[in-house]
Amino acid sequence: MSEQPLTEAEQRIARRYPPPRIPRAAWWIAGGLLIPVLVAGWLWIATSQANRAVTASVHTFEIADDRVDAVITVQRPDPSRAATCEVFAQAVNFERVGEISAPVPPSTRTSDTIAVTIQTYRRATAIDVGDCTIVD
Structure with missing residues (x-):
């Protein structure tokens, strides 16, 4: 065709x-x-x-003029190993105005509460926990 x-x-x-x-x-x-x-x-x-090795969350916090006092709850499967958690404070515009690396010592419990104080260069309005890692 x-x-x-x-x-x-x-x-x-x-x-x-x-x-x-x-x-x-x-x-x-x-x-x-x-x-x-x-x-x-x-x-x-x-x-x-x-499946992160260490997790943390903010339990309570109180804001002062130039610092933030907070209590964080840290959970880890192996409490016999030390860890560190990055904790930071934020201003109203989400700018980081202070941060620390909080040491978490070994213990016998899988869930611990750690008190931290963050010095800020400007008034903070919130606090958060960044990455937590096991210290080798």
Whole structure:
């Protein structure tokens, strides 16, 4: 069966919308290779960050003019190992106005409370605990 020539309107549309430079099959192959790599990377990141060795949270805090007194609760699976936690104070605009590295000594309990005092160079409005790590 022979192909019929394109009409003038079909020729105009073919010139306006040329075929893609990269074939559709190439996009499917690239997606088929890229999506599993992205999913594997996402799973690795999610599982490596899900089981942190030491976690901490702010229990209470009191703000004075140039300092913040706080009590943080630290939880760790192996209490016989020392740890450190980065604790920081923030101003109303979320700027860090003071921070310390709070040492957490070894103990016999998996959950400990630690009192910390942070000197600030500007009035703080909030306090938060950053990363906690085991000291080797």
